[in-house]
Amino acid sequence: MADPYSILGIARGASEQDIKSAYRKLAKQFHPDANKDNPGAADRFSQITQAYDLLSDKDKRAKFDRGEIDMDGNPKMPFGYGQRGGGQYRQAGGNPFGGMGGGASTDDVDLSDLFEGIFGGGGQRRARGGQDNPFGGMGGGGMGGGGMGGGFAGAQRRPTKGANVNYRLAVTLTDIANLEKQRITLADGKTIDLKLPDGAEDGTQMRLAGKGDPGPAGNGDAIVTIVEQAHRFFRRDGDDVRLDLPITLDEAVNGAKIKVPTTSGAVMLTVSPGSSSGKVLRLKGKGFTRKDGSRGDQLVTLTIDLPEQDPELARRLEGWTDIRNIRSRLSE
Structure with a gap:
């Protein structure tokens, strides 16, 4: 396997931002859900993530650059075994790639919008089977079943927020002009008084944090869209x-x-x-x-x-x- 710099297409002196940008670009390009007709994309995706995991960890990157560990994070010398960091993989925690190809981690990357181009919206999608998965159940059993060379078996998924809930709020022209508070009943039955923002007009959207569906990482948001009602003489x-x-x-x-x-x-x-x-x-x-x-x-x-x-x-x-x-x- 080529070294992580070659996989990400960056120079050895690349900055942390360069590494992150290269990873985001390639992850979008080779994500399995965007390459269902390309069986080799999953392996490439695994390599990209493994390379990012190594280079995004300053300690691992330094050891790799000094020749102390290989691409998989294993010590190149026998005395390296058992040392702190030698052959040890970061536990992914809330990482959707946990256990992938040497414990790949995306702790430094905001995945909420990483795959916006693939899924649309905020990059969130409900997983099949009712589980919350930022990749929406990608590839059927190919990734969770251990059949992929990148080692997706037992992968831990990043906990995600619940889905956003959209509301349409009909508001009279005079109420919009005067920014009158509007009472709205949410899906959970709770009623709140909503303050209209300055510059409100037909199509203006307001976000109510935490008022959406529940999820492992907290509730999603409520997105309220104003629908301006026609007036009989204004x-x-x-x-x-x-x-x-x-x-x-x-x-x-x-x-x-x-x-x-x-x-x-x-x-x-x-x-x-x-x-x-x-x-x-x-x-x-x-x-x-x-x-x-x-x-x-x-x-x-x-x-x-x-x-x-x-x-x-x-x-x-x-x-x-x-x-x-x-x-x-x-x-x-």
């Missing part, structure tokens, strides 16, 4: 709220003070005399809360609502004509 425009406000002809001509709804309660709005349909008035700070804690505005668009076939209005306007050419800008 609508979102980025960080602003829009409202179409109908006004009467006399209010438009003479001006008026009008009670206007906002996301945080009604306010009085001044309409200037001679206001036209389409005019936009701004109410500062009545929009959605941004990520920096500030708020957008409410934009109120005036729409003049004329009565249908009103004899009194027709009588008052009899003989009067607006002589302005209000469509001049549409001329070619």
